[in-house]
Amino acid sequence: MGLTIAQKIIQSHLLSGDMTPGSEVGLRIDQTLTQDATGTMAYLEFEAMGIPRVRTQRSVAYIDHNTLQCGFENADDHRFIQSAAEKFGVWFSRPGNGICHQVHLERFGVPGKTLIGSDSHTPTCGGLGMLAMGAGGLDVAVAMGGGAYYITMPKMYKVELTGRLQPYVTAKDVSLELLRRLSVKGGVGAIIEWGGEGVATLSVPQRATITNMGTELGATTSIFPSDEVTRAFLEAQGRGADYVALSSDADAVYDKVITIDLSQVVPLAACPHSPDNVKPVAELGHIAVDQVCVGSCTNSSLADLMMTSAMLKGKTIAPSVSMSVSPGSRQVLRMLTDLGMLSDILLSGARLLECACGPCIGMGFSPSSGGVSLRTFNRNFLGRSGTADGQVYLVSPETAVASALTGHITDPRTLGQAPELHLPDHYTVDDSAVLPPAPADRAADVEILRGPNIKAFPESRPLEDTISAPLILKVGDNITTDHIMPAGAKILPYRSNIPHLSQYCFAVCDETFSQRAKAAGQSIVVGGSNYGQGSSREHAALVPLYLGVRAVIAKSFARIHVANLINAGILPLTFADAADYDRLSQGDALTLTGIDAGLESGSFTLQAGDQTIPLTGHFTQRQAAILKAGGLLNYTAQHK
Ligand code: MIC
Ligand code: SF4
Secondary structure: OEOOHHHHHHHHOEEEOOOOOOOEEEEOOOEEEEOHHHHHHHHHHHHHOOOOOOOOOEEEEEOOOOOOOOOHHHHHHHHHHHHHHHHHOOEEEOOOOEOHHHHHHHHOOOOOOEEEEOOOOHHHHHHHOOEEEEOOHHHHHHHHOOOOEEEEOOEEEEEEEEOOOOOOOOHHHHHHHHHHHHOOOOOEOEEEEEEOHHHHHOOHHHHHHHHHHHHHHOEOEEEOOEOHHHHHHHHHOOOHHHOOOEOOOOOEOOOEEEEEEHHHOOOEEEOOOOOOOEEEHHHOOOOEOOEEEEOOOOOOOHHHHHHHHHHHOOOOOOOOOEEEEOOOEHHHHHHHHHOOOHHHHHHOOOEEOOOOOHHHHOOOOOOOOOOEEEEOOOOOOOOOOOOOOOEEEEOOHHHHHHHHHHOEOOOHHHHOOOOOOOOOOOOOOOOOOEEOOOOHHHHHHOOOOOOOOOOOOOOOOOOOOOEEEEEEEEOOOOOEHHHHOOOOOOOHHHOOOHHHHHHHOOOOOOOOHHHHHHHHOOEEEEOOOOEOEOOOOOHHHHHHHHOOEEEEEEOOEOHHHHHHHHHHOOEEEEEOOHHHHHHOOOOOEEEEEOHHHHHHHOEEEEEEOOEEEEEEOOOOHHHHHHHHHOOHHHHHHHOO
16 A cells, blocks of 8 residues: 555654554654744753753754843743753754744755654644654653654545635635634644645745644644655755655555645635634625734745735835734845845835744734734634734735735735736845854853743652542633633743743633632643644643643543643543533532553543543553653653
């Protein structure tokens, strides 16, 4: 039987397990990336493992999330990451150099290699034919140390592309079309491979927009073939030598095949507050727009910004609209400037922000009260923009700019002929903002610089056979890590300070949660389906751990979050019968018994008053041992 692209890469990186879907496989990881909001923890964890230098082919530390430096906290964290990177053998991408995924795509991604990153949008490099996955910081630390990265062997889905995109219709609209069809749960447990004759019509940055947003489907990752388009992109980046051709075998077998005719796709918008609440822009009616943001790891490539510039040229944005543009990288910004296209953006009245995540993670540019914000980003979860009642729509740069010009949500096709873009054959390469690590023989002399914002990890303890604890919080379906551990300008600076961060845990759902959990000493959280979707932030596990959460019981979990819970030593269990969710109420006194036996058999019992509720939790031996030890750090210390 033939293999899919992903199966070929997995096979060539297999350290343990076999490729039976649903079983655990351990993979050799060639490259890692971290960003600053998750990186401080990842390097603290790497340091705690006592390994002197990374053992990957390439590891890069990016500073792109927390760039506001409103106080010493971010600055201290950046200094810590820079010094740790220098010591441990990691390349350091300075603040201002760009968003990790955009820069990694441009400068470091290699077809056929494996990459894990402490950021859920790491699949962006799947646009280059890389097997690229988001992971918790601890898993990235382990991979930096040469350890395997474990995943559940995914199912294989294929999206077969036919036709060609119409003017003003974009790769973003293709992503939204798939979200419309599959929902934010539709990719869970699967790798999505893109194929068909339509693939050749998409550039690497367009492919990267699509693999980036595969994260919103819950997919393990998404991947494109590596073909002549890939070769041309790598050559234009001066990296032709990194090219290898990659395609699936003609007789490869897929669990699901979805066909999208590119010529039938129309401009789409994900309406508040979920990336799968997708509707055609033309059918939204007259909605006045307060804010427009172009940028983020989804849509900040040179082509996206050239289009933004070309559409704004000689025009001014509507007086009621406030517009920002954040280039994805210094390369994008520099080339836009050299092409003379930056001025058209600035003269239109748009504001230029740093080459960083910026508004996407609530670092500034929050909309006004109840304001309608059109963003070219990938997530519009409740409150993520920094404005609790902000109404965020996710759209393409083309729809965003059209709407900025008219002042209301506008299908760009109504503007007449689309500008024709001529992309350069060569990108201007300047890697001077990526600092190399110290040579191995000088690493011992590098001092790691720490500030007072860096606090110790929360302590975890081994799992007992019985847990008795109150049901401290009951939440519904699709709870995101932004609900569990919000981000934004006020909170992000404390990513290395779990005690401080803990005040905001679940604040979006219940402002009293943190205090109540602390007072309870230990507790259990109950959730609906797809619990923990969204980001890779392990803080969504470490902070509940700090607050005494011992178990989370849900209808189902998102992939990265469940791994983070296990790594933190929090027991993730699911209802054997999803209907039992309704039998539990917040405040119930719960008792989980027979945990030791359950870790082996996969069956657990929950006692809630006089009700007995069967639960399941199928763990591999490795996961069971991690849980038993009270988390991956304890487990690693025991197995040194
Ligand atoms: C996000 O888009 O939510 C983030 C911020 O990039 C996160 C990482 C984090 O929380 O630091 C992600 O996607 O993993
Ligand atoms: Fe940054 Fe937003 Fe991309 Fe997350 S989704 S990496 S916050 S740009």
